[in-house]
Each structure stands twice: as C-alpha cells, then as structure tokens.
Amino acid sequence: MEKGKECMLTDQMSGFKKESINYNSYEISFRRWLISEIDADRMSIQEARDRFKLSPSEYKRILKRWQERYSDQLHLSLQAMSSKERSDNSKLDQRIKELEKKLELAQLKNVALNTMIDIAEKDYKLSIRKKSGPKQ
Structure with missing residues (x-):
C-alpha cells in the first residue's frame, strides 16, 4: 500500500460507534x-x-x-358530598365543574411554582429543591 492511503478499520466504523448522550443537558x-x-x-x-x-x-x-424528581402528585382536600346531593344530577354537574376549576387552578399554580424554582436555581445559582439520598 502507498503511504498516506493506509487507513485503519476503525476509521471506517463511524456508523457503529456508540454515541454517549448527556442527559443532564436536557432542559428541566x-x-x-x-x-x-x-x-x-x-x-x-x-x-x-x-x-x-x-x-x-x-x-x-x-x-x-x-x-422520581419531576413527577407531580397533586393532593386536593375536598369536602364529601351527602347522599342527597349525589342523587341530584344537576348538583353532580355543578360539583364536577367546581372540581375541574379547582384542579385547573392547582395545576397552574404548580407549574408556576416549579418554573419559578427552576429559574431561581438556574439564574441565581440557588439550591432550593431538596437533594435525594446521600447527596444532601
């Protein structure tokens, strides 16, 4: 073979290399x-x-x-309905609308708070969220 035209087998295997993905580079x-x-x-x-x-x-x-880190478990405290209220369909519809409105507001609040914490941690280099396990 001529000098300069030699190539290693590994030079031709670029499609077979396992790419390493840095999952920490994904935005929160x-x-x-x-x-x-x-x-x-x-x-x-x-x-x-x-x-x-x-x-x-x-x-x-x-x-x-x-x-484990980002899943939101939303807990709402709701008043129980009486059996008389449960039998009335209009009351049930009204209750459903009320609960949907409360759920929507709670979800919006949760998103806003998490976004605010993310921005504070990123921009101001604050450690707000509790670290899990022995990293504390």
Whole structure:
C-alpha cells in the first residue's frame, strides 16, 4: 500500500460507534413536560424513547430517575358530598365543574411554582429543591 492511503478499520466504523448522550443537558422544563406527558398517558415510554432518540439501553433508568424528581402528585382536600346531593344530577354537574376549576387552578399554580424554582436555581445559582439520598 502507498503511504498516506493506509487507513485503519476503525476509521471506517463511524456508523457503529456508540454515541454517549448527556442527559443532564436536557432542559428541566423539557424533563418535567415529558414526565407529565408519560404520567397522563398521552405518551408511552417507548414513544418517548423513539421520538427523542433516547438510548435503548439507558432510557428506562433515565426516565425512572426523571419521574422520581419531576413527577407531580397533586393532593386536593375536598369536602364529601351527602347522599342527597349525589342523587341530584344537576348538583353532580355543578360539583364536577367546581372540581375541574379547582384542579385547573392547582395545576397552574404548580407549574408556576416549579418554573419559578427552576429559574431561581438556574439564574441565581440557588439550591432550593431538596437533594435525594446521600447527596444532601
């Protein structure tokens, strides 16, 4: 072979290299949105993996960690209805509308607070959220 025309086998294998993905580079708002989509059953884990090209070997571990951090469990304190109120359909419809309005307001508040915390942590370098496990 002529000098300069030699090439290594590994030079031709660029399509076979395993790319390393830095999952910390994903925005927190994206992570929170993706987990909310999965939690609400609007997207499956496999759909998320395919759509956002998550690593086939690591996606379950990554999404599980994101769910632990960013999944929102909303707890509302609601008054119980009497049996007389339950039998009246108009009262049930009114109650449903009232609960939907409360839920929407609680979700908006939750998104606003999480966004505010994300901005404060990013812009002002504040550590607001509690770290899990031995990292405290």
